[in-house]
Amino acid sequence: MHTLPQQLANGLFLGSMYGLIAIGYTMVYGIVQLINFAHGEIFMTGGFGALTVYFYVLPDGTSMWIALPAMLIGGALVAVLIAVGAERFAYRPLRGAPRLAPLITAIGLSLALQQVVFNYFPDAKNDRTFPQLTSQTYDLGSVHVQSGQLFVIIAAPICMAALGFFVRLSRTGRAMQATAQDPDTAQLMGIDTNRIIVIAFAIGGIFAAVAAVAYGLRYGQIKYDMGFQMGLKAFTAAVLGGIGNIYGAMLGGVVLGLAETLATAYIDGIPGMQQLGGGSWAPVWAFVLLIVVLLVRPQGLLGERVADRA
Amino acid sequence: MTALLEVEDLRVAYGKIEAVKGISFTVQQGEVVTLIGTNGAGKTTTLRTLSGLLKPLSGKITFDGKPLTGVPAHKIVAMGLAHSPEGRRIFPRLSIAENLQLGAFLRSDKAGIEKDIQRAYDLFPILGERRKQAAGTLSGGEQQMLAMGRALMSQPKLLMLDEPSMGLSPIMMQKIMATIAELKSQGTTILLVEQNAQAALSLADHGHVMEVGSVVLSGTGQDLLHDESVRKAYLGED
Numbered sequence: 001m002h003t004l005p006q007q008l009a010n011g012l013f014l015g016s017m018y019g020l021i022a023i024g025y026t027m028v029y030g031i032v033q034l035i036n037f038a039h040g041e042i043f044m045t046g047g048f049g050a051l052t053v054y055f056y057v058l059p060d061g062t063s064m065w066i067a068l069p070a071m072l073i074g075g076a077l078v079a080v081l082i083a084v085g086a087e088r089f090a091y092r093p094l095r096g097a098p099r100l101a102p103l104i105t106a107i108g109l110s111l112a113l114q115q116v117v118f119n120y121f122p123d124a125k126n127d128r129t130f131p132q133l134t135s136q137t138y139d140l141g142s143v144h145v146q147s148g149q150l151f152v153i154i155a156a157p158i159c160m161a162a163l164g165f166f167v168r169l170s171r172t173g174r175a176m177q178a179t180a181q182d183p184d185t186a187q188l189m190g191i192d193t194n195r196i197i198v199i200a201f202a203i204g205g206i207f208a209a210v211a212a213v214a215y216g217l218r219y220g221q222i223k224y225d226m227g228f229q230m231g232l233k234a235f236t237a238a239v240l241g242g243i244g245n246i247y248g249a250m251l252g253g254v255v256l257g258l259a260e261t262l263a264t265a266y267i268d269g270i271p272g273m274q275q276l277g278g279g280s281w282a283p284v285w286a287f288v289l290l291i292v293v294l295l296v297r298p299q300g301l302l303g304e305r306v307a308d309r310a
Numbered sequence: 311m312t313a314l315l316e317v318e319d320l321r322v323a324y325g326k327i328e329a330v331k332g333i334s335f336t337v338q339q340g341e342v343v344t345l346i347g348t349n350g351a352g353k354t355t356t357l358r359t360l361s362g363l364l365k366p367l368s369g370k371i372t373f374d375g376k377p378l379t380g381v382p383a384h385k386i387v388a389m390g391l392a393h394s395p396e397g398r399r400i401f402p403r404l405s406i407a408e409n410l411q412l413g414a415f416l417r418s419d420k421a422g423i424e425k426d427i428q429r430a431y432d433l434f435p436i437l438g439e440r441r442k443q444a445a446g447t448l449s450g451g452e453q454q455m456l457a458m459g460r461a462l463m464s465q466p467k468l469l470m471l472d473e474p475s476m477g478l479s480p481i482m483m484q485k486i487m488a489t490i491a492e493l494k495s496q497g498t499t500i501l502l503v504e505q506n507a508q509a510a511l512s513l514a515d516h517g518h519v520m521e522v523g524s525v526v527l528s529g530t531g532q533d534l535l536h537d538e539s540v541r542k543a544y545l546g547e548d
């Protein structure tokens with residue numbers, strides 16, 4: 001049994017990973033009101049991209065200080081390519097179609113991406129060992145931090161801060177805000193909204209790849225179907241935080257990670273709930289939390305008031 | 311002299327429903343031209359087609375000597391056509407200053423942009439006082455000022471205004487109309503869509519009356535203002 005501080009730390013690490021993936025859902029939704037249900041698979045391909053770089057591109061024995069950035073770049077390249085390709089060839093032709101059409105497309109795309117990796121990536125049918133870079137753990141008082149956890153706890157705030165500055169201060173970021181608030185009028189300003197949509201998908205891809213590297217470092221292995229659960233959780237996090245809101249996505253991720261970890265650790269200690277302990281119940285707690293929050297605050301934790309949208 | 315804007319036999323449809331059924335008109339450099347007509351006549355559809363938000367079924371649009379048909383909306387602004395849309399459509403969660411900066415999205419002359427923002431504040435002092443405030447918190451009239459100021463930020467050759475007086479108090483309406491008159495006196499070319507026919511025709515060099523997708527009457531502003539049928543239908547006389 002871990003101590004409470006250790007549980008909190010574990011929840012925070014897990015939640016940061018959810019938050020990074022959730023950014024992809026929320027950015028795309030904020031700009032085109034589309035839920036990219038293939039985003040979990042974009043996360044997965046980011047992981048395989050990073051793996052490819054390590055095992056098939058870098059020479060053996062490359063120092064982790066070179067390997068880690070190279071894997072991040074490789075993973076991000078693959079994830080961005082697939083995210084942008086999905087936008088261009090799967091979603092864009094369906095803009096203006098009934099909402100069910102892109103949804104079905106997304107499910108098809110998810111299955112296709114899983115099957116392509118399953119069938120063509122060497123030995124992808126089994127768990128592929130993800131390079132560990134270091135087996136060291138770090139101790140902060142009574143809390144043990146493993147290298148993947150350390151990575152995500154550093155990477156997530158950096159990514160979030162960079163995104164926040166980009167959206168608020170850059171010319172493209174301003175154009176993204178305008179497009180999210182009123183796409184037609186954004187075009188009247190001279191903004192190429194198609195380009196903005198591509199950028200939203202690309203940013204989602206980069207964040208998903210960072211999360212996938214964190215996942216690989218944390219769990220030591222990746223698999224072709226890992227995007228399903230993680231994608232679902234991250235989508236839950238995005239809704240929890242208020243879909244369309246980037247800070248909400250990160251907050252939703254952290255809240256979800258903490259809730260899941262704490263519920264898994266402690267709920268079986270409550271009299272009458274002994275049977276509900278253990279990790280297999282984690283998704284249940286995630287969705288219970290989602291339902292409770294949406295009942296109390298339908299717009300999510302940091303969601304925009306609906307009146308603002310019109 | 312060739313016209314700044316030339317619209318020839320323009321037809322626009324939503325699905326199978328034709329909203330604009332072959333209209334033609336021109337706007338000369340320095341002129342104010344108004345399109346008037348009841349709700350649903352096709353005025354907004356016409357403007358949205360000119361700015362590239364809608365694709366026409368057929369017809370020809372020539373602006374500043376270049377064809378506009380098929381050019382995407384974000385490139386039309388760059389050619390010098392600005393559109394202040396119906397219902398103002400300011401960006402509610404951005405500040406007034408940010409809204410104005412977005413109007414200059416395609417410009418890169420920082421100093422010139424600052425100067426023009428200052429000019430917008432001179433034209434509408436209330437905007438300057440509240441420059442840091444979210445635009446969604448402004449009143450309808452103030453939002454209209456912002457929408458007009460924002461459209462001017464692109465330094466357009468032609469300014470299109472869609473019902474700038476819609477939903478405004480009489481005092482605010484007068485203020486907006488006075489601003490349009492002032493812009494006209496400064497030489498701005500304007501295509502003005504209005505339901506307030508009296509005010510629009512008084513300002514306009516030329517006017518066109520639209521009814522269910524067609525132009526049914528055209529003339530100088532003064533002619534239309536004194537036209538029997540216009541007075542009956544649009545100026546509430548009988």
Ligand SMILES: Nc1ncnc2c1ncn2[C@@H]1O[C@H](COP(=O)(O)OP(=O)(O)O)[C@@H](O)[C@H]1O
Binds near residue numbers: 324351353
């Ligand atoms: N988005 C739309 N979809 C379908 N029909 C529309 C749409 N917008 C306008 N219309 C129809 O097109 C016609 C012209 O509308 P509009 O151009 O808005 O007129 P106006 O601006 O003169 O009031 C109306 O019959 C209206 O109902």
Ligand SMILES: [Mg+2]
Binds near residue numbers: 353354355396473
């Ligand atoms: Mg209209």
